[in-house]
Amino acid sequence: MRTEAIDPPGITWVRVSPKYVTVRLVQWALANLLSILVFCLPLVFVLLGWWRWPPLWLAITVPAVLLVAALWRLVLIPRQVRAIGYAERDDDLLVRTGIFFQRTMAVPYGRMQYVDIGVGPVERGLGLCTLKLHTASPGTNAHIPGLPAAEGARLREQLTARGEARLAGL
Template identity: 55%
Template sequence: MRQVPETDRAPAGAAVADDPKTIDPEGVDWLRVHPDYVKVRIFGVLIGAVVWLIITSIPLVLRSTGVWGGYPEWLAWLLPGLALLWSLIDLFVTNRRVRAIGYAERDDDLLVRQGILFKKVLVVPYGRMQYVDVQMGPVDRAFGLCKVQLHTAASDVTATIPGVTADEGARLREQLSARGEARLAGL
């Protein structure tokens, strides 16, 4: 293993050119989503956990009432246990998952990144943008956040920046739309 001298190390979160574990472009200053987006994601995980616990508990209830007894009791307990375990793991990684989301505006394109295990960096040229959509769900609205979606000329490609403030979402909508129109007019 190669030792890197302290003076040659990049700051935390910066991409290193010879690091094979990063797909981030060099020299990009990533903007992070708002820290309150963690609360929005936790709320979503908790709602999902309740739904999955209800669904996976149906065999347990049916077995307990004697309606359905064709399988072992441990299996009836295993399903809600797995749902609970999955939800706890999801809660545990939510903060890190939100910190992995970032976006950067460059001269010719917009970069959007996300993912911990499966990393994704999406480059959207301004000239390929069809329209910019800003959405606020009820939970987002409670925290003053929104989600910005960029729709491109390719019908299956959309870039999503969740968890930005309403002011930042409006700014992004106007600025990205203006840049897209300017680049499209230049084609």
């Protein structure tokens, strides 16, 4: 995995499972297709001559723009999934996401309050899980999606053990 400019040097990132693309595709379909269908309704009504108001160009433009945006997001999904990575360092866990808006986060083991593992229906089918880290700060929005279940369980145990060893007061 390529190291981006904001990543600390000398890190070998662990990538999440490529199967996570499927999960994102399902999410994408649920979120976008329905809304595009709804916005296509005026076009249908105008073409059938039932509605007068939205002029034809507007009725075409709105769903078209939505469709292009949705397709753009669709194209990005595999790259976004490839951009998710994590690395266990001696004292903290690094999590990175994003291609355009990149984020590299460091969560010290001693600061973790608890670790969650969540599994959605699609993820369960693919044998994946999502790991969430919680510190005392609501700003720590650290989750690693698309982990293989075994890796997720290993990571959770590992993080918990390291957290206990380095636990600090608030």
